[in-house]
Amino acid sequence: MASKPVQTPKFIVRALLIGAIVIALAVLPAFIDSYTLRIATGALMWAGLACAWNIVGGYAGYISFGHSAFFGIGAYTTAILMQSDFGASFFVTLLPAIILSIAVAVVIGGPTMRLRGAYFAIATWAFAEMLMQLVTVLDFTGGTAGLSLPAYLNEFFFYYTMLIAAAASFVGVWLLIEHSRFGFRIKALRDDEPAAESLGIRTNLVKVQSFALSAAITALFGSIYAYWTTYIDPHSVMGPQITDQMVVMVLLGGLGTIWGPALGGVLLWITNRYIWSTFGDTVIYLPILGVIIALVVLFLPNGLISLLVGRQRGKELISNILRKF
């Protein structure tokens, strides 16, 4: 086997940068007020969710509009198990939430991931809608009234829980997709499925595995979110806006890249909260966000991350702008 490449200064710079970001995130709560801490907690959650959606949408190339279902499965599993009937502690509920989301992802992903493009998107959207309607009519989910969870009013706890979950998600995806055979399999099927099959890659299995992994991470954040907000209803944790934001964040940051979804998730959430706090509880933030997203799609088709890493960097942006005009 060929010898390992020597660690370059670029590698050291990258490692130092990541280390600095981790330390900054770890000490951040000591320097910000509780309102900003809530925004930071939300940013970590959305970065993790975008990372989860990116596994299927970015790496496997299957645009799912059904991920709100897995967020809801996580949220409802935690909420139901923490009701007085079961009385489970929060951390105990995480494993059943993840297992249930994987089971549902395998059952739904098996047949739907044989579809492609818009057909797969519509199938996953329909599945999420169906599940939301089901949760709305069932008694044990609280129906339209939703469920309340035991309140644990400790913003630091939720910040660090989200931080650990997001960091674990990114490290897991980085190891599994950027540094393993599974990563080659999933990227090969995205680029050319018949060619991947001709190399012995069992693409249907890889697709379901990626869907299940993505669902598990999404459900994990759904569980934490439910405990954090202390109240959930069908629309708040299973509504289409959950998936929509995940999709937009990944497109904004950089589809199929490791750091793009984190960048997109954090930037979009902070921008969202800033505009919302500036203009109040109106819908004015929606067109502003829409314009920002349209500009990025037009001039940076590979996402904001292409400004920081990649072959073209700023040159790509300038040439794209010049080409449009």
Added chain:
Amino acid sequence: MSSASSNAKSPGHPPLAIESVAKHFGGITAVDGVSLSADAGEVVGVIGPNGSGKSTLFNLAAGGLKPDAGKVRLQGIDVTGWPTWKIARTGISRTFQIPSLFINMTVRDNLLAAAVEGDWQRARDRMEDALEMLEISHVVDNLATELSGGQQKLVEFGRVCMRDPKVILLDEVTAGVHPNIRQIILGAIQRLRKTGITFLVIEHDMEMVKEICDRLVVMDQGKIVAEGDFETIANDTNVRKAYLGRT
């Protein structure tokens, strides 16, 4: 679907045997009862006019299509109707008429991706060998989209070398490439056949066919109309009729 257990591998069987295979698309018969076998280390050319069923025959052998009738055997194992990935793991590798590279990957990753279901421990060594044999070491870090058409053909050929195929199917692998690249591919085929790998080659380049193939099979309208060495085929009236419409 047949199972491998009911069709034990036998050393006496040819690497590839296609037996009376047929495929229909609606009312059109694309392949009509074709039988063909190839021995270890043999290079068999499959020629014929456009639409004669050559690529469909490849797809039937490699699993992209399921035959309506007939059998495909790899070293005696009945692989008829098996999914493509399973046939590939049993020992068939192929290239496509239009190179099917993984466009968001570098040349390096394209080659490594071909080894994920094989001997992963030796993947990097094999990659170095393939890069050297095909003279593409200088583009190893280029994206697939940054390559010329000829380089794309080389990388796709390199991908099949990354595995341990018993049979390689090449679909117009030298079509439209620079003469230097053509020579590199010919050299690679000659080198690999000495290791016992069997080749089935679809080609329109008669110079190449003459140079590399031990035997030719001529297809027309889904059937084999002639079979033999280059000289025999060149003088066959059925072949002239297939290509020129007259004898």
